[in-house]
Amino acid sequence: MDFSLSEEQRMLKMTARRFCMKECPKTMVREMAGDKRGYLPGLWQKMADLGWLGLIFPTKYEGVGGSFLDLVILLEEMGGALMPGPFFSTVVLGGLIILEAGNEQQKESFLPKVANGEILLTLAITEPNARNEMDSITAEAQLHDSDFILEGVKVLVPYGHVADYIVCIARTRKEGKLSEGVSVFIVNARSQGITVTSVNTIGQDKQCEVLFRNTPVSGQNILGELNDGWAHADNVVQKAAVALCAYMNGGTEKVMDMSREHAMNKVQFGQCIGSFQAIQHRLADMLIGLEASKALTYDAAWKISEGSSYVMEAAIAKAWASECYRQATWLAMGIQGGVAFIEEHDMPLYYRWAKAAETTFGDAEFHREIIARELFG
C-alpha cells in the first residue's frame, strides 16, 4: 500500500503546474474560446517536447512509456488551468483507442506522429439522438469490396475541426445488438464527403458536428476486428471518464483556492468573510468532496495502470467527481458573490466547464446505473 506519488510523478506534477501557470493564463483560455483553431500550435509543440503527447505510449512508438496514473497527474494540472486544446481528444481519445485496439502497423504509423505533435486526432461517437455517448449508433459503414463507405452524422466531436484523423464508430451490421454490430475506423479528415462545423456549447470548448457523406475508408483502417468495435469504444470511453475525473478534480481544487483567497480578503460586516462559519463550512465541504474525489480517481487510474478490472472503480470515480466539481462551483459562486457572475471573472469559465464535464462520458446517475449493473446484472 502506498498512497504517495513517485519521484517521477512529483516531478511531472511540478513541471505541469509551472507550465500551466506560465503558458496557460486565463487570458489565453478566453482567447482560445474565440479563436478559430482553439489552440496554439507553438504550445502544442512544447507539449510534444515535454513528452506529454506520448506520455502513455510505449517507447517503441516514440512515447514516454508512462502509466495511466501519470496521465491522470498531468490532467489534474491541466484541468486546474482549464488548458484549452486538443490534448484530450488527441491523446486520451484518439491516441488511446489506437494504442489499445490498433494492430502493429496502425500503431507504428499513428502513435509516433501523435507523440511528436505532427498529427491531431479525435473520436467521433455521439449522435444527435443519444443521451449518452454510446446510446445510439446509426452512422453506417458499408462494405464495398474490401473498403467501406461511411455515412452518418456525429455531434460533439471534440476539436474535430483541426483533427487530421477522426476515429469514428459506425454500424457495420444493420440489424442486431450494437455490441455485435459496430466497428471502429480511422478516417482521414480530408477524405471526400466530410463536413466539419463548429458548434457552441456550455463549456465553450471546440466541439464539432461531423457529417460523413459517401466517405470512403480503406479496409486497412479498421481498428480491431470487424463488428467488434463496441468493446473497444466502450473501454476507451470508460477510461476517458477516469481521465476526465482528473481534469475535473484539478478544476475543483482551483475553484476552492479562488474561494479561499476571496474569503480571506473580502471584508464585510467589519471582518473577512472567511471568519464566518457559514463560509468556512462551504470551503470545508469543497475540500471534503475533493479529497474523496482524488482518492477515487487515483484508485481507478491505478486499477487501469495495473491492467486489472476497473469498471466499478471508474464508474464510482466519475459519479463522485461529476457531482463534486459542479457542487464546488455552486458553493464557490455563493462565497464569491456577484462579481463571480461577471464574464471577466474566472468563475464563469469553471461554472460552465463543470457542467459540460459532468455530462461528458456519463453523469453521476448514469454511472450509478453502471454500478448497479455490476452489482445486480
Add this chain to the structure above:
Amino acid sequence: MEFGFNNEQRKLREEVRSFLKNKPWGEVVSEIAPGYSPSLYRKLGERGWLGFLYDKKFGGQGKDAICEAIVSEELGYAGAPVGSLYPTNVLVGQLIANCGSEELKSRYLPRIIRGEIQATGVFTEPEAGSDLAQIQMRAVREGDHYILNGQKMFASFIQPAPKYSIPILMLVMAKTDPLTPPGEGLSMFLLENTAPGITCSVLVSMAGWKTNQAFFDDVKVPKEDLLGRENHGWDCLMQNKVWYWNKGRARRLGTLQRGFDMLIKYVKERQSLRQDPLVRQKIAGMAIDLHAVRLLTYRVAWMQSKGLDALSIEAIVKVIHDEAMLKFSNWAMQILGLMGQLTKESEYAPLKGVLEEAYVGEALRHFYDGGGPCALRSFIAAYNVGMPENTWGKYLKGAE
C-alpha cells in the same frame, strides 16, 4: 502509488476472518455497546491482534496502523462483541504509549495488548463538548495524591457491569492550574472506575445503549498515575488527535460493509426491488460512499504507518464516514419500506431489524461522537483550508 494490500496483509485478513467465522465469543456482556465478550477479547490478545501499534518490549508487535485497521475492519464485519476496543486499544493505549512514564507503560500496555482490560477516555463535561478545552474538573495536588472533583458527561462504559465486574481504566482530563485560559493547565490521570468517590448516573441513549454522567467527589489519584507532565494534558491529547478522531473507523467500515452486503442480498432476492431504478440509484450511491470511506480509511492508516500528519485527512474521512453511515441506513430503510420500521423483536422485521437499529444508532456518530458535522467542518476550514481559527484550530498550536 499502490492501492492494494501486500501478501502479509492479505494473510492477516484471511486469518482474522477464518477465526471469526464461527463466532467464537460465548457469553456477552450486553451493557457495553456493541457487547463485550471477555473471552473473545483475550483471544484477540493471545493472537497478537491487539498489539500492532505497540512496541515489542511491552508484548506488542511493532507493526503499523494498516494491520490494526485490517483486524478492526474484520471485527466490525463479523459484528464481534469487542466492547470498548477502540478506546482501549487505540485512544487510551496510544496516549499512554506516547505520553506515559515508563512505569505507566509497563503497568498498562501489556494488559491492554493481552486484552485483559477495557479502557475509556473521560473528557467531556457539561460545558466542554465541542469546545473540549473548557474542561472545569479540578485536580488539586495534596501530598502524594491528586484530589479530583467535578462532573463528566457521556462517560461510556464506566458504569459497573455487575455480572462480570470488569475493571474499566479511565483516562480523565482535569484542570490542575485554574488560573490558565482554556486548553492550558490541564492534566490527564489514569484511574479505575471503581475508585471511591465516583458516582455514576446512567443516561440511556435513544439507541438503548447506556452512557453515564459521572460525579467525582474527592477522588484520590496517586501522583504516579498522572499521564504525561502536569499542565500538559491538552498538548498530549492534541498531539494524538488523529487517534482521538479515529473512533474505531476501520471497525465501522466493516460494519458498513456488512450492512451493505446484507442489503444487496435482500434486494437481489426481490425482483421488484432489483429492477427499480430508484432502488438501483440508492444502492449505487451506497457503494460509492463505501468505496470512498474504504480508500480514505486506509489512506489515513498508511499515512500513520509512514509517520505522516494524517490529521487533516482524518477529519475529512470522519465527516464522509459519519454521513455515509447515516445515509446508508436512511436509504436502506427507504428501500425496505413500511416494514423497515419494525424492530428486531418482530418476526416480520426485514433483515432482523438491523437497519432500524442502525438508523437510530448512527445518530450518535453522526451528530456527536468525537466532533459533530459542524465542529469538524470548522476544524477542516481552519486546519486544512487556512481560514481564521475560531473553534478547534486555535487550540492546536500546542500540537505543533
